[in-house]
Amino acid sequence: MRRYLLILNVCWMLPLVAFVGVNWLVDPYNIWNILEIKRINSEKSELAAHERIFKTVGLARQAAKTVILGTSRSDIGLDPTHPALGVEGLNLGISAQPNHESRLFFDHAVETMGSKTFVIGLDFFVANSLLKQPPDFVADNYEAGRSAALIASVSTLKDSLKTLIKRKTEPGDTWTPQGLSSGLDKKVKKDLGHRKMMAFSEMVYFTEHYLAPPACSFQFIANDGKPTPIEEIRAILIRAHRDHIVLKLLISPSHARQWETLAAADRWTQWEDWKHRLVKMNEEEARRAGQPPFPLWDFSGYNSITTETVPPLGDTQTMMRWYFDSSHYTPAAGDLVLDRIFNYKSPDRTVPDDFGVLLTPQNIEAHLARIRSDRARYRESHPQDVAEIETMALEAAKTRRCKSQKP
Numbered sequence: 001m002r003r004y005l006l007i008l009n010v011c012w013m014l015p016l017v018a019f020v021g022v023n024w025l026v027d028p029y030n031i032w033n034i035l036e037i038k039r040i041n042s043e044k045s046e047l048a049a050h051e052r053i054f055k056t057v058g059l060a061r062q063a064a065k066t067v068i069l070g071t072s073r074s075d076i077g078l079d080p081t082h083p084a085l086g087v088e089g090l091n092l093g094i095s096a097q098p099n100h101e102s103r104l105f106f107d108h109a110v111e112t113m114g115s116k117t118f119v120i121g122l123d124f125f126v127a128n129s130l131l132k133q134p135p136d137f138v139a140d141n142y143e144a145g146r147s148a149a150l151i152a153s154v155s156t157l158k159d160s161l162k163t164l165i166k167r168k169t170e171p172g173d174t175w176t177p178q179g180l181s182s183g184l185d186k187k188v189k190k191d192l193g194h195r196k197m198m199a200f201s202e203m204v205y206f207t208e209h210y211l212a213p214p215a216c217s218f219q220f221i222a223n224d225g226k227p228t229p230i231e232e233i234r235a236i237l238i239r240a241h242r243d244h245i246v247l248k249l250l251i252s253p254s255h256a257r258q259w260e261t262l263a264a265a266d267r268w269t270q271w272e273d274w275k276h277r278l279v280k281m282n283e284e285e286a287r288r289a290g291q292p293p294f295p296l297w298d299f300s301g302y303n304s305i306t307t308e309t310v311p312p313l314g315d316t317q318t319m320m321r322w323y324f325d326s327s328h329y330t331p332a333a334g335d336l337v338l339d340r341i342f343n344y345k346s347p348d349r350t351v352p353d354d355f356g357v358l359l360t361p362q363n364i365e366a367h368l369a370r371i372r373s374d375r376a377r378y379r380e381s382h383p384q385d386v387a388e389i390e391t392m393a394l395e396a397a398k399t400r401r402c403k404s405q406k407p
Helices: 002-026 048-061 072-077 099-113 146-151 154-166 184-192 194-209 229-242 256-264 268-289 331-341 364-381 383-399
Strands: 066-069 089-091 117-122 246-251 296-298
Touching: 002 146, 002 154, 048 099, 048 146, 066 072, 066 099, 072 117, 072 331, 099 117, 099 229, 117 229, 184 194, 194 256, 194 383, 229 246, 229 268, 246 268, 246 331, 256 268, 256 364, 256 383, 268 296, 268 364, 296 331, 364 383
Parallel strands: 066 089, 066 117, 117 246, 246 296
Antiparallel strands: none
């Protein structure tokens, strides 16, 4: 009987061991990093499609003195190996990272990763309380036992088999150990060119981000009783003061076409209101903590970086220096951002005087007025860009199907 039970147990366990072994060896999400075998697991074809698992279950389990948070703008543009950040930096920015997720990362990094410095990219579109959670957001990814659950998961096995079959990654689907994504420059040349990439990105903002379905609306406060996106940032400020964290806040330097898209979506007034709210909240929490407010830098608007000329339609060879599309800035622009907020002097580059404004209650009104004035000049000098965006706004309005908000 004992021998029978032993054989039965062995027969039952062998498939499970093989199942787990395949996932462990192939490591499709690059979270275990035990052994690398060329042509087996050296290239992760499924990694880009599972970025949240890679970062929450993999990168976020490492020690890091400095952590970058934010949406894909921060993910792609801010280099965690920048000299001002030291040697232990990680980029935990993720596509469409909601403020709630930024707070989850922040709390986790403070509690378990030993992180003392944070750079957080703030983006207006994720301040919309009506914006849906990203489809790949899974709260369980932030639990301590998630790695064990994934290694025994059928879905992980499917992705392991896909990795073995496909092996090759697409341009732009590679990731450094610090979390910096790369390869969008190859996509510009191979597929679209900058102007077409910008138009594609801008249409997404028209139909999904600035006018979030199904209500096609934007609200700072929803009726669901949950913490608002802005209150999630407040929670970060409160803890950063309490735990003596070095916190650098920045509004992303997207291209001027992005701000024209925002205006064409009738969000300009709310955009300015959002900045007012951030400044006020930063001051309030500093006053409560009896400490100076955290530096809040605004790199948005119309300046010598954000108004870079866009190559003509069909030009897939000319590469912009500062942008991939109107939303995402290049690491070259990101280096200027980090130079500014850390007051780092590089012998290889100089930060333009008009790039980056430290926001305070004393200068916010004048700063917003300056952006409005700069916008007027941009619209006069870039009629083609303005016309393209206004045409897209009309096209988006024709295809949009909106449902009224329930009271």
